[in-house]
Amino acid sequence: MLRIPCPYCGPRDETEFAYGGEAHIARPQNPATTTDADWADFLFMRKNPKGRHRERWMHARGCRQWFNVERDTVTHQIVTVYRMGEPPPETPR
Amino acid sequence: MADRTQWGSPLDAASWPPRGIFATVRFEERPFVGKLILRGSADTREFLDVSRAVLGFALPTTANTVAVDGDLAALWLGPREWMVTTTPEREADIAERLCRALVGQHAAVTDVSDGRTVIRLAGPSARDILMKGCPLDLHPREFVPGRCAQSQLARAQIILHQIDETPTYDLYVAPSFARYLWAWLVDAAAEYAIA
Numbered sequence: 120m121l122r123i124p125c126p127y128c129g130p131r132d133e134t135e136f137a138y139g140g141e142a143h144i145a146r147p148q149n150p151a152t153t154t155d156a157d158w159a160d161f162l163f164m165r166k167n168p169k170g171r172h173r174e175r176w177m178h179a180r181g182c183r184q185w186f187n188v189e190r191d192t193v194t195h196q197i198v199t200v201y202r203m204g205e206p207p208p209e210t211p212r
Numbered sequence: 213m214a215d216r217t218q219w220g221s222p223l224d225a226a227s228w229p230p231r232g233i234f235a236t237v238r239f240e241e242r243p244f245v246g247k248l249i250l251r252g253s254a255d256t257r258e259f260l261d262v263s264r265a266v267l268g269f270a271l272p273t274t275a276n277t278v279a280v281d282g283d284l285a286a287l288w289l290g291p292r293e294w295m296v297t298t299t300p301e302r303e304a305d306i307a308e309r310l311c312r313a314l315v316g317q318h319a320a321v322t323d324v325s326d327g328r329t330v331i332r333l334a335g336p337s338a339r340d341i342l343m344k345g346c347p348l349d350l351h352p353r354e355f356v357p358g359r360c361a362q363s364q365l366a367r368a369q370i371i372l373h374q375i376d377e378t379p380t381y382d383l384y385v386a387p388s389f390a391r392y393l394w395a396w397l398v399d400a401a402a403e404y405a406i407a
C-alpha cells in the first residue's frame with residue numbers, strides 16, 4: 120500500500136487514488152498531418168523505466184483532482200508530487 | 213419541488229440498533245438534509261464575494277475544512293468545489309439565490325439533496341468505530357471539529373465531517389450504500405453494546 124501525498128489533501132492511502140499512466144505525453148497538435156508511426160507512438164509507446172518515473176494520478180475517492188507524481192518503480196519511493204500544468208521539479212538523484 | 217419526506221428516507225427501515233443499546237455511541241439518520249454542489253474558482257474574487265453575499269459567510273478555501281453559520285454549512289470538496297448543506301426544504305431557495313447572483317460567472321449550482329443521506333455518529337466510541345474501516349488519520353491532533361474529507365469507509369465512498377469534540381461525525385453516503393454502511397457500523401459498534 121502506497122501513501123500518496125495529494126497536493127491538495129495531503130497523504131492518503133493508495134486505495135483512494137486512480138493511476139493515469141505516464142505523464143507529460145502531449146497529443147500531436149495536428150492529427151490530420153501526423154504520420155501513423157507518430158500517432159502510434161503517442162497512443163501506445165511508453166517508457167516503462169526501471170527507476171524514476173513521472174506519472175499521473177487522480178485522487179478519485181477524495182478531491183478528484185489529477186496531479187503528477189515522480190515515483191521510483193523499483194523502491195516505490197515517491198520522490199515528489201506537483202500539480203497539473205506545473206513543470207516537473209528538479210529532483211536530486 | 214416534490215415533497216421528499218413523502219417518499220421516506222434511505223434508512224427509514226433501519227430499526228436496529230434500538231435506542232440506548234450502545235453505552236458510548238449514538239446512531240441517527242439525518243434525512244433530507246439540503247445539499248448543493250457549488251462550483252467556481254477560488255482564485256476569482258468575484259465568485260468568492262458573491263458566494264459570501266448569499267451565504268452570509270466566506271467559502272472555506274483551506275482544503276478539507278468546513279465553514280458553518282446557523283443552519284448553513286459549506287464543505288470544501290475540491291479546489292473548485294464545495295457542498296453547501298442546509299435544513300430540509302431550504303435548499304431550493306438557497307440554490308435560486310446563488311444561481312441568480314452568479315449569472316455571467318463561470319460557476320455552477322446543482323441540487324444533490326437526494327444523492328446522499330447523512331448518518332450521524334456521536335459519542336466517545338465514534339472515532340474508534342470509524343477507524344476500523346476508514347483510511348483517514350482520525351487522531352484528534354490531525355482530524356478536528358470543522359474538518360471534512362472525502363474518503364472511504366468499509367469501501368463505501370463517504371464525505372466525513374467532524375462536528376464537535378464528543379466526537380460527533382456526519383457521514384454523507386449514497387442511498388444505495390446507506391443500509392450496507394449502517395449495518396457495517398452497527399456491527400463495528402457491537403463491542404460497545406450494553407451486556
Ligand SMILES: [Zn+2]
Nearest residue numbers: 125128178182
Ligand atoms: Zn486530494
